[in-house]
Each structure stands twice: as structure tokens, then as C-alpha cells.
Amino acid sequence: MPVSTAVVGRQPVIDRAHNVVGYELLFRPLPTSETARDPYAAQSFDGDEMTNQVIFSALGLGIDRLTGGRTVFCNADRGVLTGQIPVSLPPRQTVIEVLESVTIDDEVLAGCRALSRAGYRLAADDFLWITGAEELLEIVDIVKIDLRATPLDAAAALIARCRPFEVQVIAEKIETAQEFAACLELDFDLFQGYFLGRPTTVSGPALGTSRLAVLRLATAVLDDDIDYDSIDRLLRAEPALSYQLIQLAAIGRFGETKRGVRSVREALVWIGLSRLRGWIPALLLRPAGRAIDTNLPAVLTRARMAELLAMDLFPRDSDFAFTAAMLSAFDLLLGVPRENLASILDIPVDLQRAAFGNDTPIGRLIGDIIEYERHGADPACFPGVGRDRVGHAAAHAFSWAVQATQLIDSYAAA
Known part of the structure; x- marks a missing residue:
């Protein structure tokens, strides 16, 4: 990426x-x-x-x-x-x-x-x-x-x-x-x-969407037996596509700017199948990159860890936690200081507060995960989550991220 x-x-x-x-x-x-x-x-x-x-x-x-x-x-x-x-x-x-x-x-x-x-x-x-x-x-x-x-x-x-x-x-x-x-x-x-x-x-910096990812998305959405869960799983491993999908959903069908989209799954629902299918030709016309960013596993690990811990702490917001945590790691993909991300990414306010602030429960959870990444913080720093659960979430998230990246690599090599 x-x-x-x-x-x-x-x-x-x-x-x-x-x-x-x-x-x-x-x-x-x-x-x-x-x-x-x-x-x-x-x-x-x-x-x-x-x-x-x-x-x-x-x-x-x-x-x-x-x-x-x-x-x-x-x-x-x-x-x-x-x-x-x-x-x-x-x-x-x-x-x-x-x-x-x-x-x-x-x-x-x-x-x-x-x-x-x-x-x-x-x-x-x-x-x-x-x-x-x-x-x-x-x-x-x-x-x-x-x-x-x-x-x-x-x-x-x-x-x-x-x-x-x-x-x-x-x-x-x-x-x-x-x-x-x-x-x-x-x-x-x-x-x-x-x-x-x-x-x-x-x-300004932008994420190049791989043509492979777009073709995989096209195959999924053009299938008569469309499976939204499969599309959601595909997008989870493609931060650039996820970000563009959120932007498209936030605009709205009749021009409501900054609609409060809270997750990739919610963006899929807002956009609908017809608009999603119409989006594919535009993506295929774009100049696209081929390489996979070496920081992608770290981005996906943070997102998955936030989702897993949110399942315990805020079950209804686990998709939201995944999306916000993924966006919070875009500094790794764009090569810009994290403090500049909020002004670079054009996303709804709720996602921006959670990804880059500490005044919301999900925002504080993401902040704790970032500290855990940087300093190997004591798992006890996550209020309401057991020590073993934090370690398990971190290990599971890393394993999932590696598997997702390897899957992308295998498609690229095919």
C-alpha cells in the first residue's frame, strides 16, 4: 500500500x-x-x-x-x-x-x-x-x-x-x-x-490503492450472491479502500456532508449495493500502486486489538473501535507525523475524536493501545480488562494481521 x-x-x-x-x-x-x-x-x-x-x-x-x-x-x-x-x-x-x-x-x-x-x-x-x-x-x-x-x-x-x-x-x-x-x-x-x-x-500525501484490492472488491460486489460479511472482511485488510468508502458514505446520497459514519460496516450500509457497484469503475480508472506497505501489519494489529478489547468494554462499538484505531495508524502508511493526521484525513467528527483524541472511551482505549505498542505498557493500564485478556488480544491481533497481509501477498503472487 x-x-x-x-x-x-x-x-x-x-x-x-x-x-x-x-x-x-x-x-x-x-x-x-x-x-x-x-x-x-x-x-x-x-x-x-x-x-x-x-x-x-x-x-x-x-x-x-x-x-x-x-x-x-x-x-x-x-x-x-x-x-x-x-x-x-x-x-x-x-x-x-x-x-x-x-x-x-x-x-x-x-x-x-x-x-x-x-x-x-x-x-x-x-x-x-x-x-x-x-x-x-x-x-x-x-x-x-x-x-x-x-x-x-x-x-x-x-x-x-x-x-x-x-x-x-x-x-x-x-x-x-x-x-x-x-x-x-x-x-x-x-x-x-x-x-x-x-x-x-x-x-499532499495519499494512500495508493492496489489494483488487486479493487479487483477483489469488484468481484465481491458484482457477484449475484453478494455477501456483505465477505466485503467487510476484505475492506478490513485494505485501509486505503476503507478510508475512501467512509468518505463516500459521509457525503451522503443527497449531499449531506460529514454524515456521522462510525465504521466500515456502517459505511457499506449507508452506501448501498447500487452505489458501491457504481464506484468500482471510478476506482479502476485511478493510477494504482502495487507494493504492500511494510507497516500494514502494524496498522491492522492496532485496529484488531482495539476491536477485541472493545468487545469486552463496549460491545456495541467494536466495529467503530476497529475503524477508528485503523485511521489512528495512518501516520505509519502516509509517513507524516501523527499530530498532523487530524488535519489531513477528511473523516466524520466521531471518528476523528476517537482516532486522535482522548476525550471519548474509544479514544482513551486507542491511546492505551498506542502506549502498549510503544513502551510495552503494563496490561493493567487498561481499566476493566484483565491482564491475560490484554495479552491474548495483542497476540491474536498480531496473528490476524500477519495472516491478512500474507493473504494479500498470496493474491498478488497468483
């Missing part, structure tokens, strides 16, 4: 009062030996792959960290618009931009209506009045006019034709103060361009 880098560009969108109201997220190729040799290697990606990488990078970095709670503008090619690639961004916070390169046909229009019903706002990017324009204007909420392609006098006429559809109009690619002043005069609603803010690149 190698550490990779999540990379995304962002450019501000401002209103007439010069307030930043959102950011357009932009594709940036992951740093590889290929892009080091050829800065334009990104041209080998198609639109759906770019959108998919932007979405996963944004989730990995944290939407709030990227936007400060403001609106997300995300480009979408045909596969996203027609539902072949799921959009795992919070609907109420996201504007899906229909790229000008997409042919507007019945399938795309139906997909746009479905996204709108799901709570997403839609924008027509680089809008021109061409065949199908009126049908699209009946669905979208925003129109973006590219000043490099549409002169200001033509933009004025285009705005006038759009206004009856009650859409907001964004002027994009504003490059000078004079252009900005003219756009204000033309009664644009929102503004974007180099003059107002150049794109910046945001990056």
Missing part, C-alpha cells in the same frame, strides 16, 4: 463584491518519471480519467481544506455526465461543468437531469449558442463565457439571450483590469481569470 501524492489545481471564482465564492478544480498530472521528462504527458489522459483523478485527489486532500467550505466547480466529460463514472463530491457544494467538447444529445441531457435531481448544480462551460443550446439552458444553473473565444460585444448579446432562462453568468479567462471593468458593466454575475487569481497547485 504505497504512499502516493494527491495533486489538484484550483482557481478562484469571485462575485461582484470581490468575494471568493468557489474554486474550479483542475487536473494536474501526478508526479512520475514520465511527467518529469514530458510536462505535457497529461495529454495522454482522456477527459473522464482527468475528472476521476481530480475527484479522488480532492477527496484525498479534503474538500474543506481545498475550498474552505466554498463551492466546488468540477469539469465533466461524457462518462461523468451519463453516469458511467460516479461523482463522489458533495452535491450541495458542487457545480458540474458540462465541457464544450461534449456532444449534447438525449443521453447527455438525461444524465444532466439526473445529476440535477441528485442535488448538483450544472454549468455550461465555454458556452456558445449552437444546436442544442436551448435544451441545455433549461437544465443548467450557470453559463460560463470564455472571453478569449467570445469578444465582449458578442458576450453582451449572449448574456441577453441567456437571461430568460434564469441562469447565472460567469465571465472566464479575464486577463486585464480593463476586461474586468467591462465585465462588471456587462452585468456578469461571477468572474474568473488570471487577473483575478491564477491557478495554484495543492498537494
Whole structure:
């Protein structure tokens, strides 16, 4: 489970009062030996792959960290618009931009209506009045006019034709103060361009999901006789997939951000079979690593030990304890200081408090386990748990973690 880098560009969108109201997220190729040799290697990606990488990078970095709670503008090619690639961004916070390169046909229009019903706002990017324009204007909420392609006098006429559809109009690619002043005069609603803010690149550590793990998950969820217990067991040995699943469930179907998901099993229930199956193609499009992190057994040992001890102390919260303890060990996988994890991981509040705080019963249990790992603390430091039980839990957890890692190795070698 190698550490990779999540990379995304962002450019501000401002209103007439010069307030930043959102950011357009932009594709940036992951740093590889290929892009080091050829800065334009990104041209080998198609639109759906770019959108998919932007979405996963944004989730990995944290939407709030990227936007400060403001609106997300995300480009979408045909596969996203027609539902072949799921959009795992919070609907109420996201504007899906229909790229000008997409042919507007019945399938795309139906997909746009479905996204709108799901709570997403839609924008027509680089809008021109061409065949199908009126049908699209009946669905979208925003129109973006590219000043490099549409002169200001033509933009004025285009705005006038759009206004009856009650859409907001964004002027994009504003490059000078004079252009900005003219756009204000033309009664644009929102503004974007180099003059107002150049794109910046945001990056951070991310867990690379092995393609093997994704294929195993695909096999499990596409089986007619689906077994949720088997999926839960599979995800327990794959922290990266578990984390992404929790993020997806926390967003919610209709845009409820930071839903209080407490465990991987609960995330499976919230997401449901249909969304889980739809998630697989997006995962398969991602760049994936192959190596298994040497720290994986330590992460799984902590998670399993927390679960076993919670079965005695807090039986109803044993799944929650496993998930929180697993997340608490992500410093071992990401190679960052543990004190920085809370700001890096985008997870529900209950999980964050348990994984990184000591003001909850599960949080204190995880803290005791970490002390036990570091210093071989006296098992008596676990209130309410017998000395023998602590030793047994530690030994069983380690054995389970080794077996899980060996199983992954055996699949990889097959």
C-alpha cells in the first residue's frame, strides 16, 4: 500500500463584491518519471480519467481544506455526465461543468437531469449558442463565457439571450483590469481569470490503492450472491479502500456532508449495493500502486486489538473501535507525523475524536493501545480488562494481521 501524492489545481471564482465564492478544480498530472521528462504527458489522459483523478485527489486532500467550505466547480466529460463514472463530491457544494467538447444529445441531457435531481448544480462551460443550446439552458444553473473565444460585444448579446432562462453568468479567462471593468458593466454575475487569481497547485500525501484490492472488491460486489460479511472482511485488510468508502458514505446520497459514519460496516450500509457497484469503475480508472506497505501489519494489529478489547468494554462499538484505531495508524502508511493526521484525513467528527483524541472511551482505549505498542505498557493500564485478556488480544491481533497481509501477498503472487 504505497504512499502516493494527491495533486489538484484550483482557481478562484469571485462575485461582484470581490468575494471568493468557489474554486474550479483542475487536473494536474501526478508526479512520475514520465511527467518529469514530458510536462505535457497529461495529454495522454482522456477527459473522464482527468475528472476521476481530480475527484479522488480532492477527496484525498479534503474538500474543506481545498475550498474552505466554498463551492466546488468540477469539469465533466461524457462518462461523468451519463453516469458511467460516479461523482463522489458533495452535491450541495458542487457545480458540474458540462465541457464544450461534449456532444449534447438525449443521453447527455438525461444524465444532466439526473445529476440535477441528485442535488448538483450544472454549468455550461465555454458556452456558445449552437444546436442544442436551448435544451441545455433549461437544465443548467450557470453559463460560463470564455472571453478569449467570445469578444465582449458578442458576450453582451449572449448574456441577453441567456437571461430568460434564469441562469447565472460567469465571465472566464479575464486577463486585464480593463476586461474586468467591462465585465462588471456587462452585468456578469461571477468572474474568473488570471487577473483575478491564477491557478495554484495543492498537494499532499495519499494512500495508493492496489489494483488487486479493487479487483477483489469488484468481484465481491458484482457477484449475484453478494455477501456483505465477505466485503467487510476484505475492506478490513485494505485501509486505503476503507478510508475512501467512509468518505463516500459521509457525503451522503443527497449531499449531506460529514454524515456521522462510525465504521466500515456502517459505511457499506449507508452506501448501498447500487452505489458501491457504481464506484468500482471510478476506482479502476485511478493510477494504482502495487507494493504492500511494510507497516500494514502494524496498522491492522492496532485496529484488531482495539476491536477485541472493545468487545469486552463496549460491545456495541467494536466495529467503530476497529475503524477508528485503523485511521489512528495512518501516520505509519502516509509517513507524516501523527499530530498532523487530524488535519489531513477528511473523516466524520466521531471518528476523528476517537482516532486522535482522548476525550471519548474509544479514544482513551486507542491511546492505551498506542502506549502498549510503544513502551510495552503494563496490561493493567487498561481499566476493566484483565491482564491475560490484554495479552491474548495483542497476540491474536498480531496473528490476524500477519495472516491478512500474507493473504494479500498470496493474491498478488497468483
